[in-house]
Amino acid sequence: MSGRISRREFLKLSSAIVGGAVLGGFEALAGEKIPEPEAHGNIALRTLGRTKLKVTEVSFGGIQIQDPKLLEAAIDKGINLIHTSPGYGRGRSIRIFGEVMKGRRKKVYLALKKSPINGIDEELKILNTDYVDILVPPLHSVEAMNDPRLPEAFEKLKREGKIRFSGFSCHKNIVEVMNRAIEPGFFDVMLIAYNLANRDRLDPVLERAKKEQNMGFMVMKAMRGLKGKKPEVVSAGLKKLLQNKNVDTLLIGTSNLQELERNIAVAGKRLTKSETGLLERYVTPTLASLCIMCGKCSRACPHGVEVADIMRCGDYLDRGELELAREEYRSIPISSTASNCKECGRCESVCPQNINIRERIREYHYILA
Template sequence: MKKSDSPTPSSLSRRNFLTVASAASAGLSGLGLQSAHAKPNQPARTKVVQEWRNQQSGMAYRQLGRTGMMISEVVCGGDPIRFGNTRPVELAMDKGLNYLDMAPAYGDGECEEAYSQVIDSSSKREKVFITTKVSGFAAVRDQLYRDIYKELPSGKQEAIMKQAEAIRKDRAVDKPGYFLKYWTGQAESMDGAFLANAMVTDYAHKVEGSQAYRDKILSSIEGSLKRTGFGYFDILMCPHGADCPEEVQIPEIYETFAQLKREGKVRYLGVSTHNDPAGVLRAAAETGEYDAAMCAYNVINGGYLEDAIRQAHESGMGIIAMKAAMAVATHHEAIKPIPSWRIDKVERIVPGDMKAPMKAYVWALQNPHISAVISNLWDEQYVNENLSVAGKKVELQPG
């Protein structure tokens, strides 16, 4: 995927440059892959201390980048977690799953509250790694630019729209095979991001640096802490669902995260992305600020992401594959049926007698630069089937 040369504000460029330069000069802390390729004259790096939770036989674990967190190869998604449907989480934890994903957007906060019914003591809290997200963060940037756009003359609006379309086309974010539809309205969800990108050159001075960025992060994390009753989160992902590289290059994210980390409310910074996942992942790695990422990665779009994932892994980021199974199966009735050729493809590539979604997870886990796949555990059957793929090694066949 080609990286856009669209302009960015000079102040942001300067701050981003300093951030990346600082990270590069400091070096990464001793991931095995890094140390294996270290040159003899390079200074020794501090070894990452692995952190284990809920380790059990029968489950396989991998290190989540420089965080050192040893997470189960299958982790728990937040979509199904609601009041009255928490038993699958308990069953999964009994099998050694140790990473729980949640977000304010899931069930309008109900997911976080329901998780707190499972993790209802300090001893249980220390058995798992827990992530939440800043849902709606990107919408803050979109709205700040949209408010300016609405006040512009029609001719200027038209020119901005043409520029937004040109940037989007140049980045090929809608290319079939790279873009996969995981929910209705997904393609339209990028519109605001590209409108903002087209306005950066002329209007960044009115938007970037806004207190609204900080306020959104702070209010989001405080709401999540209140709903869960947890004292802290292991990872805070911001943005939740980044649509473009620019959304991970906002200094207020790093500054506010640093404040929250000093206060003991968060430990590591992450990002999640469905749209333009390769572009977002590259940008996040280049900042030197992000410790982890959840990105849409599967047997269909995988070829577009391999290089970005490898580079992010080598930079020290931990990568969790999401939407791995949704390339071949979905619970969204509006986008059914899944094209049969996708299912045929995973059936050809992954040997063995397994359902297509399970094969999709196995496929993703053959990538050594991936730490885990995230799975929606709707019921006991999903728990038993999807957790069974952990530790499976197969010889992938030509696609």
């Protein structure tokens, strides 16, 4: 099968897989009696949707990791869900994860961001494991979601016992992609950019995903609007996100032990009245100027500039993560960088946040190119 397929054909194919072959994959894995991580530590747990996995309210994102000792500490302190990708740190992250998995694989659920289409054998070898628990390919458009190869590729990996649950990750065109993901019914988990800046916009579709498919919901980009704030403000912001019963875990990129301990400390804790006051004073006034990753700017650009991706790189830069920002910016095709901006202003005309996009992407290009 190749090329585009209609929505009806895609749903028909997906339904067939959900109702038949994929279940066979689940049974194969169940037959192998894969052990679940034993609970240790005092981190509060939540159920990851229909996967029924009991995961810690805060989990470990590996995009910034430099030292295997940090991941070892996270696991030893009780975090039981960790996430990496072969693209993080030009392969550094997944290699570190693989080193740690030699002795701690049975203590965690492992999530991998990678397309299923060409398989994951190389990644499994690097990770020193036979399988990953959750596979979340990056799908940032309805067109990507409609790829007819996806259902079959997921089914094959499940049947072979190389993945347990299928999912996707998204930080652009989020509402459209989430709505599309609900329809086929074969996605078990979603990893979504969700934070104080965009949660009000995403909550209705998140509620629908939970109600109709009971999809597991893992949060990324939780720190948006919080980076650089005082520790007590950051903790309040994370607690605010965890107030939503539909949030199963905050998957937070962690770069040092202090951040790790701060993240763990918010799990299972209620947001206090004084913390709400901190958010209203120090965070709420800044949210109006933050990009909410709706993707309208990229769709409006007649010159193919990936405005939303550039803004995401700028977010890393604004958070003080210069090397990560440069790495991500240089992964964008040159023709889609800010160097191809013609100053037409169409991106700004559709921006719901009224951001001065042209000025920002020029600044980001100057620093990151």
